Amino acid sequence: MYLFIEQSLNGLAVGSIYALITLGLALVYGILGVLHVAHAGIYTVGAYIGYGVYACTGSLVMAILVGMVACSCLGVLIERFIYFPLLKFPPYVPLISSIALFMGMEEFCRLVAGPSVRTFSLELPFPELKFLDIVISPTLTGIFAISATIFLVLWFITTKTELGLAMRATSQDMDIASSVGIDGHRIIDIIFILGSAIAAVAGILVGIYYNEVYPAMGTVPAYKSLALIVVGGLGSVQGAVIAALLLGIAETLLIGYANIPLPRDALAFIAMIAVLLWRPQGLFGKGA
Amino acid sequence: MLLQVNDLNISYKEVRAVHGVSFSIEEGELVSIIGANGAGKTSILNALIGLVPCGRQSSIFFSGKDITSLPSHERARKGIRIVPERARVFPRLTVYENLLTGIYGLRAKVDLKERLEWLYGFFPVLEERREQYSHTLSGGEQQQLAIARALISEPKVLLVDEISMGLMPLLVEKVFEILGDLNRKFGITILIVEQNALASLRISNRAYVLEAGRIVMKGNASMLIQDKRIREAYLGI
Structure with missing residues (x-):
């Protein structure tokens, strides 16, 4: 029982991180219809920037802030200079450019920081929690607290503010949204800023949780998060978040606890295939 | 002119x-x-x-x-506001949220309560269905919503x-x-x-x-x- 709970909590942490990565992808797909594979590149760059700033300044807060700002700028640049000019072409054109961009960003990290694995080797500065016999490490507490805060803030923005209303309107009908006075370009910028800043946080959290930052760290998340937005229902942000949390828990429990002899990363794709076969609109999609 | x-x-x-x-x-x-x-x-x-x-x-x-x-x-x-062909309300926003999109950026300038009362006078169904998603409305109701969404901003x-x-x-x-x-x-x-x-x-x-x-x-x-x-x-x- 003790192991089960501990593994569930680990799974929830992994799922939270998946959700943070997938959020940006779901937001971008919702508004532009582009499969933003390069999002995982932003996540890798964010991890490296966070690592670099932390190594120089020793301040984790600084590392996260600089990572968020830098990744936001990077995201907006990608949107303005790569996706936007390509939107008039069929969807596979921005997709191919996004994959190319992702590979380029990986190689760029390898060139700048070298191929070796960098380690953060620190714990998140959060308290250790104890319930009966169960101990939640500071890093785990930190991951829960940070991701819960991000989910709450994002939920508040999208459902309770005028900006969120404009974001939802734009993602449903960009032309009509602009005809009621919503500047679609600005909304798209904001979405890339939010998504990329969150990706940076995810990169840094992964770097700390697994204690490794390396050039190819974005590869598996890139494809896994694609599978997740399909499972969650393309364009559904809540669906993607819930799918990500479930996947994290399922991966950890089935492979780590129940010892099912499968490669851990296969699970996301099995889920995607199952969803495509039986429920193509996704678990939380709105009709086919 | x-x-x-x-x-x-x-x-x-x-x-x-x-x-x-x-x-x-x-x-x-x-x-x-x-x-x-x-x-x-x-x-x-x-x-x-x-x-x-x-x-x-x-x-x-x-x-x-x-x-x-x-x-x-x-x-x-x-x-300049438009009531588009086939209404084109935002399908996954509620009726009320659709109306709010009409005054995006103008909330400080518009007396929302008074405007809503005026619009509900023309289109009472929009008040009844306030919290409903707009894609659940009939074609005629969607047209009414589209007119109201355009009118709420006091267009010229x-x-x-x-x-x-x-x-x-x-x-x-x-x-x-x-x-x-x-x-x-x-x-x-x-x-x-x-x-x-x-x-x-x-x-x-x-x-x-x-x-x-x-x-x-x-x-x-x-x-x-x-x-x-x-x-x-x-x-x-």
């Missing part, structure tokens, strides 16, 4: 949809552009709200200012695109009655583009007849409704 359109040309790739159309609307008028399917009516409205680029010589003036190169959302800020000119399309005849009559009232009782300037010539001519001051992207006739609505060619071509009489 509130709205002045000069030599409007619209092309889609190689195909030209609108050929050198000029027209104007005075403040307080209700003007119709009538024409068959494919005559270019919707293209003209889309050019007015900035969703379709117009040709080089074309110019659009609104309240004396050249707005030809202004992006769509800035034209909306200036008070209301553009109405093929509102009769897909509505039951009884509803068509009611919607045109409301548009007529909005113009006469509340002084709202309205430009209607319609296939349903009779219904729109009845409530209009003036009208233009559009055929294959060109204006072939214009005049007072009361005069056009008597015109033999119009009666044969559009009224089926």
Whole structure:
């Protein structure tokens, strides 16, 4: 029982991180219809920037802030200079450019920081929690607290503010949204800023949780998060978040606890295939 | 002159949809552009709200200012609002949220409570279905929502695109009655583009007849409704 709970909590942490990565992808797909594979590149760059700033300044807060700002700028640049000019072409054109961009960003990290694995080797500065016999490490507490805060803030923005209303309107009908006075370009910028800043946080959290930052760290998340937005229902942000949390828990429990002899990363794709076969609109999609 | 359109040309790739159309609307008028399917009516409205680029010589003036190169959302800020063809409400926003999109960026300027009361007076169903997602509304209810979404911002000119399309005849009559009232009782300037010539001519001051992207006739609505060619071509009489 003790192991089960501990593994569930680990799974929830992994799922939270998946959700943070997938959020940006779901937001971008919702508004532009582009499969933003390069999002995982932003996540890798964010991890490296966070690592670099932390190594120089020793301040984790600084590392996260600089990572968020830098990744936001990077995201907006990608949107303005790569996706936007390509939107008039069929969807596979921005997709191919996004994959190319992702590979380029990986190689760029390898060139700048070298191929070796960098380690953060620190714990998140959060308290250790104890319930009966169960101990939640500071890093785990930190991951829960940070991701819960991000989910709450994002939920508040999208459902309770005028900006969120404009974001939802734009993602449903960009032309009509602009005809009621919503500047679609600005909304798209904001979405890339939010998504990329969150990706940076995810990169840094992964770097700390697994204690490794390396050039190819974005590869598996890139494809896994694609599978997740399909499972969650393309364009559904809540669906993607819930799918990500479930996947994290399922991966950890089935492979780590129940010892099912499968490669851990296969699970996301099995889920995607199952969803495509039986429920193509996704678990939380709105009709086919 | 509130709205002045000069030599409007619209092309889609190689195909030209609108050929050198000029027209104007005075403040307080209700003007119709009538024409068959494919005559270019919707293209003209889309050019007015900035969703379709117009040709080089074309110019659009609104309240004396050249707005030809202004992006769509800035034209909306200036008070040009549209009731789009097939309503195009935001399907996954509630009725109330759809209304709020109409005053995006204007919440400080508009007395929301008073505007809502006024609109609910015209369209009581929107108050009843306030919290419902708009894709669950019927076609007629969606049209009412689209009108309300455009009106809530107190527009200077209301553009109405093929509102009769897909509505039951009884509803068509009611919607045109409301548009007529909005113009006469509340002084709202309205430009209607319609296939349903009779219904729109009845409530209009003036009208233009559009055929294959060109204006072939214009005049007072009361005069056009008597015109033999119009009666044969559009009224089926």
